[in-house]
Amino acid sequence: MTPPLYVRAEQTDAEEPIDTLVRALERRDDVSARERAALAAAVGDVRVHPPGDVLIRAGALTESSTLLLEGMLSRQFYLGEDKRQIVAAHVAGDFVDLHSLLLKRLDHDVVALSDVKVALFPHAALRRITEKEPHLARLLWLLTVIDAAVHREWTGRLGHSAAVRVAHLLCELQMRLTIVGGGSDQGFPLALTQADIGDMTGLTGIHVNRTLRKLRESGLVIVRAGYVSVPDVAHLRAFARFDPTYLYAERIPR
Amino acid sequence: MTPPLYVRAEQTDAEEPIDTLVRALERRDDVSARERAALAAAVGDVRVHPPGDVLIRAGALTESSTLLLEGMLSRQFYLGEDKRQIVAAHVAGDFVDLHSLLLKRLDHDVVALSDVKVALFPHAALRRITEKEPHLARLLWLLTVIDAAVHREWTGRLGHSAAVRVAHLLCELQMRLTIVGGGSDQGFPLALTQADIGDMTGLTGIHVNRTLRKLRESGLVIVRAGYVSVPDVAHLRAFARFDPTYLYAERIPR
DNA sequence: CGCCTTGTTGAAAACACTCAACTAGAGTGG
DNA sequence: CCACTCTAGTTGAGTGTTTTCAACAAGGCG
Incomplete structure (x- = not known):
């Protein structure tokens, strides 16, 4: 340290x-x-x-x-x-x-x-x-x-395919960053390497690279160094089966 | 329901x-x-x-x-x-x-x-x-x-191979059951199907079957219907890289 | 400039999955 | 009692996904 x-x-x-x-x-x-x-x-x-x-x-x-x-x-x-x-x-x-x-x-x-x-x-x-x-x-x-x-x-x-896993992670990060003012529906800055994303999704960095290319070619999400562009949030979330309920982002009544 | x-x-x-x-x-x-x-x-x-x-x-x-x-x-x-x-x-x-x-x-x-x-x-x-x-x-x-x-x-x-995943799950269940009197170092009763184990480890039931056979042939653990026999706990735990710290089974000082 | 990290791509190998068939045992109803 | 059916387990063959190994490009930084 x-x-x-x-x-x-x-x-x-x-x-x-x-x-x-x-x-x-x-x-x-x-x-x-x-x-x-x-x-x-x-x-x-x-x-x-x-x-x-x-x-x-x-x-x-x-x-x-x-x-x-x-x-x-x-x-x-x-x-x-x-x-x-x-x-x-x-x-x-x-x-x-x-x-x-x-x-x-x-x-x-x-x-x-x-x-x-x-x-x-x-x-x-x-x-x-x-x-x-x-x-x-x-x-x-x-x-x-x-x-x-x-x-x-x-x-x-981790039960899903590589593409869904990566897309789901990006959805989660987008939502959590947007809540604290660090992103929007169109995209968000992200200082992660492909290896970092791999370690979060249980994939190798190399496979993350191939997966990101596929996601880009499908028009779902563009991950460049340092910035993630999301052309259509709803589309990406549907692909990733992302349901933000688990983030409990809204207030929970007593 | x-x-x-x-x-x-x-x-x-x-x-x-x-x-x-x-x-x-x-x-x-x-x-x-x-x-x-x-x-x-x-x-x-x-x-x-x-x-x-x-x-x-x-x-x-x-x-x-x-x-x-x-x-x-x-x-x-x-x-x-x-x-x-x-x-x-x-x-x-x-x-x-x-x-x-x-x-x-x-x-x-x-x-x-x-x-x-x-x-x-x-x-x-x-x-x-x-x-x-x-x-x-x-x-x-x-x-x-x-x-x-x-x-x-x-x-x-889930970052490990199938055999390690299954072995690790069995180690955890053995320890947790033993703590509450439902098992011992030699083995424990387990009312799970191979499909259940698969859903816990992110594997298909079929692959769990093959994995259990390998574990059995290696002499690490024998999983029969309803009962798990562990010939050598230390050996199994080493293979599974099982470190029970995360169960926080001992009292935690203030 | 050389070195490091990060990203990119190809080819081969390892791993886990799917499909399929078959066995064994438990439970059911004739 | 036996046929029937259901579930769980077992095994083989083929497929698909992901990893490994390898090489190389691009950029930052001393």
């Missing part, structure tokens, strides 16, 4: 970590001023990492949970020598390892896929919140449960 | 649902008498279902969560016409859909794999518990987070 770069919040003109978090939570339920203050008091260091940096190593004891502010990062296993399987991808606003608050040791690595900025929330502070703010605790619980729903979809996705 | 059979607890000589639950929770942390009483008050109907019965349909509104008392059940998607992907398998003591307390609508079906007995816990009662018993709430949260860890492992497993 290369030493992280520390960024003092005053140095940036970007929004505060607490704003990113509250906005993410408010997509699920209202956050009171008191709850917002409690969360603000729990914000710890803000750090930036270059792509490839390992933020958390599997098995290591964790003292804080990581909120992703900018960029993308992945959670991954190593299957063999140089074979890796990415089991989750995260975008801005995601509480990447909230589950480490309960598990203490993670079963996977957390790795930057692009330049990332993260905010750390010490477990001691989060723990106080969960004990004193039951509604907030419930909201955080909900986040971990939605995370699990995405895991299930990723497992199910 | 065939009409469930209701079983009055007095009619059975099996242990009470509350005992099964408390034992499962105590594998993670101590449960006080007061907490036990709170849980006991939340126990609802007990039901039995035959194999194949759909207990919960994806998308339906849920009013209670399901504790599995006996048998095995699965959570599954439908990928196409008759293709299904099982994304989770559960054994006695598992709180199968605790996450429905927060999600309200599940993204998957819950289906009996064998004859099962389940206890229902109404959400209203569970919700009261989470609000008044923070330690218990944390324990329940932990259960959902471990469930997610198992999801991740299932996703990662």
